[in-house]
Amino acid sequence: MTLVHATAIVDSGAQLDQTVTVGPYAVIGPHVRVGAGTTIGAHCVIEGRTTIGADNRIFQFSSIGAIPQDKKYAGEPTELVIGDRNIIREFCTFNLGVPGAGGITRVGDDNWIMAYCHIAHDCNVGNHTTLSNNTTLAGHVDLGDWVTIGGLVGIHQFVKVGPHAMVGFATAVSQDVPPYMLVDGNPMAVRGFNVIGLRRRGFTAERLAAVKQMHRLLYRQGRTLDDARSAISALAAEVPEAAADVALMSDFLAASTRGIAR
Template identity: 45%
Template sequence: MSLIHASAVIEDGAILGENVSVGPFAYIGPNVKIGDNTTVATHAVIEGHTTIGKNNRIFPHAAVGTIPQDLKFAGEHVELIIGDNNTIREFTLLNPGTKGGGSVTRIGNGNLLMGYVHLGHDVILGDNCILANGATLAGHVELGNHVVIGGLTPVHQFVHIGDYAMIGGASALSQDIPPFCLAEGNRANLRGLNLTGLRRAMGREDINALKSAYRELFEEGKPLQEVAQRLFESTSSEKVKQLCEFIMTSKRGIPFTRSKTNEDK
């Protein structure tokens, strides 16, 4: 049984699961599907071809599934797909995909999107990510799992951010951030590993392997791609392989300050 306030507007064609709650003056469009036990609060708007999983909480004034902010969009079929157990706070703006980007924006499970977060068209968001207030992801951005993005941080289109990475608040990010790393600054730059997050997620052996790899990759002044290739081929650590593979396949480059070698001094 769903709990629908009398002032809410549910268009014909919308599909609501069991125990869905829809608050006063909320709007749900005709092509929306909402899974069991999801809550849609007052004045939230859910439009477009939007599929929402189970146990999600959508807070007041969220705009979910409105058309992409792309001048090339001409009304073609595009989608927004949201998994389970996500929290979508006040005034969030979540757009569907575009034809040029695969036509789908996809959000995984267990994510926290705080107030005023924006996910642009064709964004891919993994599981258990935290985006603080005002974080803004442009089109085609991809996040892995367990990523943390600080408040008021804009992320440039096509940027990739790996698993367990953390981006400091009020950073401007225009390049890829490898998994397990920490970046911050007005023009975000690598500052080391995201040790706080790693200690919550993995054992000492993996962390030590990542520390050693990070030093070789970013602190010894050697060509990054060559070091990544060598480490990938020689290491037995799956975490280090993941880090190196990300670097070798990055299209936008990695923002780090190269250490000076003796030749530079």
């Protein structure tokens, strides 16, 4: 049977796998679904139309699935969807989506989300990300896979942070951060590329060299953005092993709506 502490309040409409553990004084609402092996800590509140996958660990005092902090929200049936194997530490707040923008806030798989993080409405957090303490995502933020965010970082609404990028401590992120890049500061500046993170993920020397060249083309040669994009696209033929990395960068630059950090 589901291991629910005697002091927890679980609505009869909630759907919890029989292997879910619910700690003391937790409150779980009627539209919540929780997958196998997930642990919900003491005093957590999980509400709204929230779907949580398998083998997550949600620490005490988190608020998951509350209504969005958006004045336009009027009680519509929006959602929060969380994947599998996420660590969600103390005092985190994840909000539902709002209508007109998909209405779904999404968190992927295998993310490490530290204490006091906030994920606002309609954000999309990928897989294998790390969000350090007090990371704050405004509405509609998109984080790619393997993104690392330092402590006390604020990310402006509608900003995209590309896969494998790293954002340093206390950075104010108001423009899109291209894949693989390393940024920090207030105002934010690109300091290099995330070479240590890429090495840890098994990038070969050839792929690292291609990423380094993309960084040079964007930031070290005084090129216009259009000229840099053209030169980056040409790298796919020059370094076939890095063709997927080049395509990832090219697609990100083409899709940027807030302008990239430069």
